[in-house]
Amino acid sequence: MKRLEGRVALVTGGLRGxxxxxxxxxxxxxxxxxxxxxxASDGGRLGGNMAYVRLDVGDESxxxxxxxxxxxxxxxxxxxxxxxxxGGTGPIREVTLEDWHKTMRVNLDGVFLATKHCAxxxxxxxxxxxxxxxxxxxxxIMGLVGLATAGPYNASKGAVRLLTKANALExxxxxxxxxxxxxxxxxxxxxxxVNSSPQEAIDFYHAGTPMGRMAQPSExxxxxxxxxxxxxxxxxxxxxxxxxxxxxx
Amino acid sequence: xAKLDGKVALVTGGTSGxxxGAVRRLVADGAKVVxxxxxxxxxxxxxxxxxxxxxxxxVEDPAAWEALxxxxxxxxxxxxxxxxxxxIExxxxxxxxxGIEGWNRILAVNLTGVMLTCQAAVRxxxxxxxxxxxxxxxxxxxxxxxxxxxxxxxxTKGALIALTKSVAIHCxxxxxxxxxxxxxxxxxxxxxxxxxxxxxxxPAAARAAYEGMAPLNRMGRVEExxxxxxxxxxxxxxxxxxSEYSIDGGSTAGMMGV
Numbered sequence: 001m002k003r004l005e006g007r008v009a010l011v012t013g014g015l016r017g018x019x020x021x022x023x024x025x026x027x028x029x030x031x032x033x034x035x036x037x038x039x040a041s042d043g044g045r046l047g048g049n050m051a052y053v054r055l056d057v058g059d060e061s062x063x064x065x066x067x068x069x070x071x072x073x074x075x076x077x078x079x080x081x082x083x084x085x086x087g088g089t090g091p092i093r094e095v096t097l098e099d100w101h102k103t104m105r106v107n108l109d110g111v112f113l114a115t116k117h118c119a120x121x122x123x124x125x126x127x128x129x130x131x132x133x134x135x136x137x138x139x140x141i142m143g144l145v146g147l148a149t150a151g152p153y154n155a156s157k158g159a160v161r162l163l164t165k166a167n168a169l170e171x172x173x174x175x176x177x178x179x180x181x182x183x184x185x186x187x188x189x190x191x192x193x194v195n196s197s198p199q200e201a202i203d204f205y206h207a208g209t210p211m212g213r214m215a216q217p218s219e220x221x222x223x224x225x226x227x228x229x230x231x232x233x234x235x236x237x238x239x240x241x242x243x244x245x246x247x248x249x
Numbered sequence: 250x251a252k253l254d255g256k257v258a259l260v261t262g263g264t265s266g267x268x269x270g271a272v273r274r275l276v277a278d279g280a281k282v283v284x285x286x287x288x289x290x291x292x293x294x295x296x297x298x299x300x301x302x303x304x305x306x307x308v309e310d311p312a313a314w315e316a317l318x319x320x321x322x323x324x325x326x327x328x329x330x331x332x333x334x335x336x337i338e339x340x341x342x343x344x345x346x347x348g349i350e351g352w353n354r355i356l357a358v359n360l361t362g363v364m365l366t367c368q369a370a371v372r373x374x375x376x377x378x379x380x381x382x383x384x385x386x387x388x389x390x391x392x393x394x395x396x397x398x399x400x401x402x403x404x405t406k407g408a409l410i411a412l413t414k415s416v417a418i419h420c421x422x423x424x425x426x427x428x429x430x431x432x433x434x435x436x437x438x439x440x441x442x443x444x445x446x447x448x449x450x451x452p453a454a455a456r457a458a459y460e461g462m463a464p465l466n467r468m469g470r471v472e473e474x475x476x477x478x479x480x481x482x483x484x485x486x487x488x489x490x491x492s493e494y495s496i497d498g499g500s501t502a503g504m505m506g507v
Contacts, residue, residue: 165502172464172499173506186488210421215488222485231476234435234469237502241492245421248414248491 002030003229008074008125010034010066012057012114013084015045017190018138021217022081022224023050029225031079034070057084057110063117076125079228082114082160083138087196088152100152107156108163111137115167119178126177131233135180136224137164141243144184161239168237179236181227186243189214210245252483254279257325261308261366262335263301264291266439267387270471271332271478272301278479281325285317285335308335308362314369327377330482331370333363334387338402352401359405360412367416371427380425385481386413388431390497410493417491428490430481435497438468463498464505 009026013019014035023033027047035046036055046052053069056062070077088103115135126133142150143157161182168180187193187205194202205214223242226232241247258275262268263284272284272295282301285308286292292303304320306313321328336359340351367384374382388409395403413431420427436442436459449455460467477496480486495501 168499168502169464169505172466175466210418211426211488211490212421212424219486219488223489226480226485231473231480232496234465234473234498235477235496236465237499238495238497240494242486242489243492244488245414245417245491248417 003231004079004225005030007031007078007228008034008070008076009079009081009228010036010070010077010118011081011083012036012055012110017192018185018188018217018220019081019083020045021221022083025218025221025225026079026228029229031228032074034073036066037084057113058105060113063113067117067121071121077118077121078125078129078133080114080118080122080135081138081224082111082135084110085138088156089150090152091149092151095152103152103156107153108159111160111163115163115180119171119176122178123176129177129230131230132177132179134228134232135167135178136227137180137182139164139182139184139239141184141186141241141247143182144239144241144247164239165237172236179232181232181235181237182239183220183223183227184239184241184243185215185220186246187214188217188220190217208246209243210249213244215242215244252278252485253330253479256280256329256482257321257327258282258330258332258482259321259328259370260284260332260334261362262286264288264295264303266441267434267437267471267474268332268334269295270475271334273299274472274475274479275330275482276301278483280330280482283321283325308366309357311365314365318369318373321373322377328370328373329378329382331366331382331384332387332478332482333366333384335362336387336402336405338399341399341401343398344400347400355401355405359402360408363409364412367412367429371416371420374427375425380427382427383482383486384416384427384429385478386429386431388413388433388493390433390435390495390501392433393495393501413493414491421490426487428486430489430492430494432474432477432481433493433495433497433501434469434474435500436462436468437471437474439471442468463500464502465498467498469496469498
């Protein structure tokens with residue numbers, strides 16, 4: 001039997017990059033996956049045990065609709081991967097309040113709303129597994145260390161790290177069967193990052209990483225799948241760094 | 250095909266507790282396993298039940314590492330995984346009452362022993378496995394939450410964080426694909442802990458005290474720690490190096506509310 005057979009996952013930002021790899025990996029391990037993303041133009045890539053729901057993660061009313069859709073379609077929710085994120089860089093004196101709020105809305109509000117609206121259904125579903133239900137929040141190494149001119153992004157990802165720990169403790173204390181952990185990827189070779197970065201930045205991502213390369217999205221997905229499974233049943237409130245040694249140097 | 254098929258793993262301190270659990274899990278996932286320790290009776294039981302190979306060897310003894318490396322080279326021809334697990338706490342105490350012999354003994358096993366494990370593993374992985382491999386170091390949540398009455402244990406477990414990162418950076422800078430990561434278990438219900446609980450005048454209270462140390466309100470199981478070891482040993486974690494993975498039921502995540 002596959003490790004995630006019979007489980008239902010919701011992956012935000014699931015049509016591209018890390019989210020796409022996560023959705024594919026969870027499905028490969030037997031889970032039914034609700035892919036949430038802004039637009040369905042890439043929806044042709046959805047596999048057999050996947051469904052799509054349109055979701056702007058910063059919009060609370062859309063979250064209520066998304067969870068209703070998950071309940072209607074699958075009847076349960078065992079795994080939540082809060083992956084949707086956007087950039088947020090620039091010299092701090094030039095960052096507009098509007099840009100700041102835009103980054104926080106997706107990267108931080110999106111994780112808060114995900115947890116808030118999925119927790120009830122996950123608490124029900126989590127009783128069926130020894131390891132409970134599992135929330136995996138995708139933070140970043142930029143949630144651990146600063147980077148010049150990445151203030152908004154750093155702040156949003158650092159906030160996700162501690163929101164994760166507070167929620168892990170809260171659910172444990174309330175005896176709700178939901179584990180909460182964060183994943184901190186280094187530089188990942190996603191189309192979004194590669195296409196938006198000048199060559200000198202790409203060179204920096206490779207050369208600055210002790211392992212001398214960027215990560216493949218599948219290398220982040222494998223960690224998410226581990227955290228989603230009962231193999232990680234004693235892990236909650238943990239931060240899993242996947243960065244080729246970046247933060248160790 | 251199991252995910253560790255074809256790989257050879259070394260587990261130090263594999264005759265009981267987390268080490269024994271790791272031997273069992275790595276074998277179940279397809280690896281050939283050699284394990285060390287000093288308790289030959291326990292070793293025979295683990296070897297008989299798993300097919301893993303026991304070698305009596307002391308992690309703090311450099312000469313023993315030469316013999317063990319030669320054995321691995323001849324018997325298995327390669328080394329892909331090393332779980333530096335052996336550790337002690339006997340002879341420990343607070344900063345006011347620990348004796349120098351106890352302190353030196355704990356440093357020798359918990360710190361020098363792990364360095365020697367890494368040294369032998371890196372050499373073998375470069376020589377026999379094309380410079381690829383995974384080293385997993387068993388630290389403890391005591392690295393983050395040092396105990397006042399275990400100054401030696403806490404100090405060595407903290408030092409293992411820096412040792413792990415130094416090994417990881419070296420191996421990456423050398424262009425190898427040898428990874429090195431630390432794990433940090435909370436309180437785990439090993440036979441040793443069970444014995445302490447049963448030996449307490451009020452076993453129920455002792456059990457509740459241990460369980461209450463984690464927000465999940467239970468102790469970890471050996472199998473749960475072994476699952477993380479097996480994950481970090483696998484090719485699934487090819488981009489993970491120099492990391493510290495807590496596995497403690499939330500113990501180091503922060504404070505419980507009132």
